[in-house]
Amino acid sequence: MSDNGLPLSGVAISVRSGRGFLNLRLNPHHGQAVETAERVLGQPIPQAANTFTNGGHEVYWLGPDEWLIANVAERAAALGSELAEALGGFHAAVNDVSGGNVELLVRGAEARAVLAKGCALDLHPREFAPGQCAQTGLGRAAVLLAAVDPSSYAIVVRRSFSDYVHRWLENAARPHRARFSAP
């Protein structure tokens, strides 16, 4: 075991329970709307494609005018109503998608090797560095994959696909001394 509780070898897979998610749509070229959203969030909204910011909330880039905001469920719910109110005058949309998504964590020295079995992206840190995220395919499912640090990845997946993805990960991780646990 290392200091942060991660296995030095192998891989640990866990479900991050109690997470809340918001989908934010707004025009990235409307400076005032972006400023308003960033003020409510208290952190910048990533404008660069396939990156995320972490400053209390995690804000993932999903598309040129679309972001996913993740936090513990209670804070996400509160933030959702604050954002909706603040952005009421703009051409923007805030939707609580907590019920539709599940977040998984894949951590450990061999996390990348496990994910690479079903993901077409080059996950090497020189291509997919911490702070980057990508909506891509894992196995046969569409997921949002984020590099948290060089040996841990977060996966946000539709709830109806989460059982499949979890089983896929179990199977892929079997030769890598996998541990399954709550976070």
Place this chain on the structure above:
Amino acid sequence: MNTAPRRWRTSTVLLIECPWCGPRAETEFSYGGEAGIERPADPYALSDAEWADYLFFRRNPRGAHRELWNHAQGCRRWFGVERDTVSYRIEKSYRLSGAGSARPAAAHIEASEEKRR
């Protein structure tokens, strides 16, 4: 006669450049057919044949082709691609609207389309 089972090349992946996300595997995309088909300004002025042509008939060329793709497993945006239907080589991909979009410089496609008419 060679009866050996055909060996498929599995090591190559067709990469498509999403104008927002960069090069991604073809499996992340869905095909949207020929690009640049404009709805007639006044459909009532058209004959049935012209209307059917607009609705159903596509060029299906051998060679340069301008087409629509959707990054279905990624940013879910539609964009344009210029692809050679013989070699599968993708000459370029481009945004359809908004910042960064530009009418593609597709003189060679225009020329080949003109020739076919």
